[in-house]
C-alpha cells in the first residue's frame with residue numbers, strides 16, 4: 001500500500017507537471033501566433049482561398065489546428081501513451097493508441113469546428129451583446145452532449161456488451177429502484193483496450209437510461225464494491241445533480257464569456273485588429289478565454305467536490321455495506337493511481353472529487369454516527 005501510494009504520488013505529480021507545461025507552451029504558442037508573421041500567413045492562406053467568411057474561418061481553423069497538433073502530438077504521446085504504460089495503467093499497443101488518438105482528435109476537431117463557426121456567427125452579428133447568446137448556445141450544446149454523449153459517443157470509441165453476470169445485474173437493478181432511479185439495462189464497456197482505469201456511469205434518461213460499467217471495474221472489484229461505486233452514481237441522479245450542474249454551469253459560462261468580452265474588445269482595438277471577428281485576432285480570443293477559464297476552474301471545483309461528497313453520503317446510506325465503499329475507494333485509488341492525500345493547494349486547484357483519504361474518513365465515520373442516531 002505504501003509503495004502503491006508513492007507510485008500514485010509520483011504519477012500525479014508527473015501528470016500535473018505535464019498539464020502545467022502544456023498550458024504554458026500553449027500560451028507561448030498563442031502569443032507567437034498573435035505577434036508573428038506565421039499567424040498572418042495562416043490568415044492570408046485562408047482569405048486567398050475563398051471570399052466567404054465562414055469558409056475562411058473553417059480553413060483558418062483547420063490550418064491552426066494542424067499546426068497545433070503537430071507541435072503538441074509529442075506531449076500527448078508522452079502523457080497518454082508512455083506514462084500510462086510506464087505506470088501500468090495501459091497495455092495498449094502503439095498502433096492501437098495511434099488509432100484511438102486519431103479517432104478522438106477527429107471527433108474533437110469536428111465538434112470544435114462546429115462550435116467555433118457558431119461562435120463567430122454570434123461574434124459577427126452581435127459584437128456588443130454576444131456573451132448572452134453565446135451562453136445560451138453553450139448551455140444547449142452542453143446539455144445535448146451530456147445527454148447523448150454516453151449513448152452515441154462511448155459506443156463509437158469502445159465496445160459495449162450486455163452484462164453477463166446476471167446476479168450482479170439483478171442487484172444493481174434492485175439498488176437503482178432503492179434510489180428511485182429506474183434503469184432498464186446494464187452494459188459492460190470494454191475500456192481495457194484503452195486503459196486499466198476503472199469507471200462506472202449512468203447514461204441516458206427515462207426509458208433509455210442504462211448503466212455502464214467498465215470491464216476494468218468488473219474484473220477487479222467484488223460485487224459489493226461495484227454496488228458501492230454504482231450507488232454513488234445513482235446518488236448523483238437521485239439528488240438531481242445534473243440539474244444543479246446545468247444551472248451552475250450556465251452561471252459560470254455567462255461569467256466566462258462576459259469577462260472575456262470585457263477584456264477582448266479593448267484588446268482588439270489596442271492591437272489594431274479590424275474587428276472582434278478578425279481571424280488574425282483568433283489567438284488573442286483563445287488566450288483570453290483560456291485565461292478566464294483557468295481562473296474560474298478552482299472555484300468550480302469547490303462546488304463539484306461538495307456535490308461529490310453529498311453523493312457519497314447518500315450512497316453510504318443506501319448501499320448494503322459501507323465496507324464495500326471503503327475497499328472500493330482504496331482499490332480505485334490504486335487502480336487509477338490517484339494520490340490519496342494530495343497537498344491542499346493541489347486539491348484546491350485540480351480536484352473535482354474529495355481526495356480518497358477524506359472519502360474513506362467520512363465513510364468510516366458515517367456508520368458510527370448513524371448507529372447512535374438510529
Ligand SMILES: [Zn+2]
Pocket residue numbers: 232233236308311
Ligand atoms: Zn461522482
